[in-house]
Amino acid sequence: MKRQFLCICAIFLGFLLYHPTAVVSAEETTNTTSKPKVGWVVTDGIYQYYDSKGDKLIGWQQINNNWYYLGNDGNMQTGWIAYGGRNYYLKPSGEMATGWVYTNDHYQYLDSYGIQKFGWQQINNNWYYLGNDGDMQTGWVVYANHHYYFKPSGEMATGWVFTNDHYQYLDEFGLRKEGLQHINGHWYLFQDGNMMTGLTTRNGSQLLFGDDGCLVNGIFFVASKGHYFVNSNKEYQAGWQFFNGNWYYFNSDKLMHHGWLSNNGKRYYLDSEGVMVAGRSIQIEGQLQFFDQSGIERFGWEQINGKWYYYNEEGKIVNSWLPYNGERYYFDENGEMVSGRSLEIDSKLYCFDSFGIERSGWTQINGSWYYFDVEGNVVDGWLTYGGNRYHIDENKMMSTGWVYTNNHYQYLNTYGIQQFGWQQINGNWYYFDEAGNMYTGWLKIENYEYYLKPSGEMATGWIFTNGHWQYLLDSGLKSSGIVKINEHWYYLADGNMHTGLINHDGSLLLFADDGSFVHGIRHILDGGNYFLNSNMEYQTGWQFFEGNWYYFGADKLMQHGWLSYNGNWYYLDDTGAMVSNRSIEINGQVYYFDALGIYQPA
Numbered sequence: 001m002k003r004q005f006l007c008i009c010a011i012f013l014g015f016l017l018y019h020p021t022a023v024v025s026a027e028e029t030t031n032t033t034s035k036p037k038v039g040w041v042v043t044d045g046i047y048q049y050y051d052s053k054g055d056k057l058i059g060w061q062q063i064n065n066n067w068y069y070l071g072n073d074g075n076m077q078t079g080w081i082a083y084g085g086r087n088y089y090l091k092p093s094g095e096m097a098t099g100w101v102y103t104n105d106h107y108q109y110l111d112s113y114g115i116q117k118f119g120w121q122q123i124n125n126n127w128y129y130l131g132n133d134g135d136m137q138t139g140w141v142v143y144a145n146h147h148y149y150f151k152p153s154g155e156m157a158t159g160w161v162f163t164n165d166h167y168q169y170l171d172e173f174g175l176r177k178e179g180l181q182h183i184n185g186h187w188y189l190f191q192d193g194n195m196m197t198g199l200t201t202r203n204g205s206q207l208l209f210g211d212d213g214c215l216v217n218g219i220f221f222v223a224s225k226g227h228y229f230v231n232s233n234k235e236y237q238a239g240w241q242f243f244n245g246n247w248y249y250f251n252s253d254k255l256m257h258h259g260w261l262s263n264n265g266k267r268y269y270l271d272s273e274g275v276m277v278a279g280r281s282i283q284i285e286g287q288l289q290f291f292d293q294s295g296i297e298r299f300g301w302e303q304i305n306g307k308w309y310y311y312n313e314e315g316k317i318v319n320s321w322l323p324y325n326g327e328r329y330y331f332d333e334n335g336e337m338v339s340g341r342s343l344e345i346d347s348k349l350y351c352f353d354s355f356g357i358e359r360s361g362w363t364q365i366n367g368s369w370y371y372f373d374v375e376g377n378v379v380d381g382w383l384t385y386g387g388n389r390y391h392i393d394e395n396k397m398m399s400t401g402w403v404y405t406n407n408h409y410q411y412l413n414t415y416g417i418q419q420f421g422w423q424q425i426n427g428n429w430y431y432f433d434e435a436g437n438m439y440t441g442w443l444k445i446e447n448y449e450y451y452l453k454p455s456g457e458m459a460t461g462w463i464f465t466n467g468h469w470q471y472l473l474d475s476g477l478k479s480s481g482i483v484k485i486n487e488h489w490y491y492l493a494d495g496n497m498h499t500g501l502i503n504h505d506g507s508l509l510l511f512a513d514d515g516s517f518v519h520g521i522r523h524i525l526d527g528g529n530y531f532l533n534s535n536m537e538y539q540t541g542w543q544f545f546e547g548n549w550y551y552f553g554a555d556k557l558m559q560h561g562w563l564s565y566n567g568n569w570y571y572l573d574d575t576g577a578m579v580s581n582r583s584i585e586i587n588g589q590v591y592y593f594d595a596l597g598i599y600q601p602a
Helices: 002-018 026-031
Strands: 023-025 039-043 046-050 059-063 066-070 079-083 086-090 099-103 106-110 119-123 126-130 139-143 146-150 159-163 166-170 179-183 186-191 198-202 205-209 215-222 226-230 239-243 246-250 259-263 266-270 280-284 287-291 300-304 307-311 321-324 327-330 341-345 348-352 361-365 368-372 381-385 388-392 401-405 408-412 421-425 428-432 441-445 448-452 461-465 468-472 481-485 488-493 500-504 507-511 517-524 528-532 541-545 548-552 561-565 568-572 582-586 589-593
Touching: 046 066, 066 086, 086 106, 106 126, 126 146, 146 166, 166 186, 186 198, 186 205, 186 215, 215 239, 226 246, 246 266, 266 287, 368 388, 388 408, 408 428, 428 448, 448 468, 468 488, 488 500, 488 507, 488 517, 517 541, 528 548, 548 568, 568 589
Parallel strands: 023 039
Antiparallel strands: 039 046, 059 066, 079 086, 099 106, 119 126, 139 146, 159 166, 179 186, 198 205, 205 215, 215 226, 239 246, 259 266, 280 287, 300 307, 321 327, 341 348, 361 368, 381 388, 401 408, 421 428, 441 448, 461 468, 481 488, 500 507, 507 517, 517 528, 541 548, 561 568, 582 589
């Protein structure tokens, strides 16, 4: 009984938070019959409201500025209720809701009177669509055969949206646009509401749209009129227009041209699709006609897809014998010039070289070159022709590239001509002597030396030969003397790298085991001695070199004789070395200098 009483008290206190008006419990009314019920009363968890006279209220009641609905039994209602053909929502505290509510996993909207809204609603300057069940719609909605898009927040979208991996556009009324549309100064095409890109075919038109969806250009079809060419502003154009890999011509009336066209003294032909014929032959009125890559009707010799044809003065293809510049050519029934093969014509066998001329001397057959002597015999081995040397291999075919004969390598260019001297092959340089043989090892040309690897390639950079390192420039020239390589200085006497202490023209220079310059004393004739660091830069002050200290003045020159430094006296002998740890005679007087070179009076 005590526990039941505490539970009732807890419920009572909780209710007071929502209803500051006095609440009377059922137990109290039972025990105090003389006191009428006033305000909210909860009985078995059900709320009811009594006026000041103690009468229980029903229906709509405004209590503390909030509206409640009390059933015919006086019980406070919560949740959705239907009243007067309209829907209302009462919060768990019983108060009538207005504005947005979220129930049944959806948002609903109630006006300031608490009435649930349906269909189109403008709320806070934004449009929403509430379904037949009053639920706020999101995503695509079809209404009156029009498509609208509602954001995840329920607001009707306008302008560009991106859904289902495509862009769509909605006008100021939220209507999804379809077909060709002019938006912000650009033309766009929408199919099924989706913005198109690339080449698009539509209603007989071929239109090109950029990656951003903007019209680039295209061929626009107008029913009962024909095809027009449009630019990015969808304006009709005239004259030659290039589109999707083909040329078209549009007359002064802007319509596409078909058939023969005379333009600037040239004749062109545009087929039934309006495409300019180029680089091929076509049948026109039963006659084969050829047009070059520029679409111009051609005469005389023409090469098409690797085959040669000849057009007479009437533009017709020759398909028999043709005398031309003192030579004879033959064209088969398809008009193709016979070349590089034999052919029986009128029961007689004729041979034609790669140029289509009856064979003699050099002849190309099936892509390979052969040489026939005056008796028609095929030549092999080395051949001198026209002042050049050629090599014919064991298969009687002219060689190109590398060959190995007479215990040496030789090289022949793509024309089969033997090469001599310097030659660049596959990005590498080679040298071929007077006999055309590939050279290896050290090569001296005039006063320049080069090194050719065993593979024949000209070396650059560091190499090791004859027990020494040498360095060759990018041009292959061997370096000599004191040179700077990759930020270091080296001594290359006779081209060979030297290490250790080097006497070079009166200068004493020290080079490390890897050949790089460490430091040294540079002698300039009539200019004195200077101290160099590893970057060959003149230094000043005290410098230690090869076991001795030297001093170089502000002018970078080596000092000799007496030197006053930091309050001490030093003496630098004729070599510039500081005297230390000994006595010497200077101008007939003996002086002693300690281990630090400082003069110590007796």
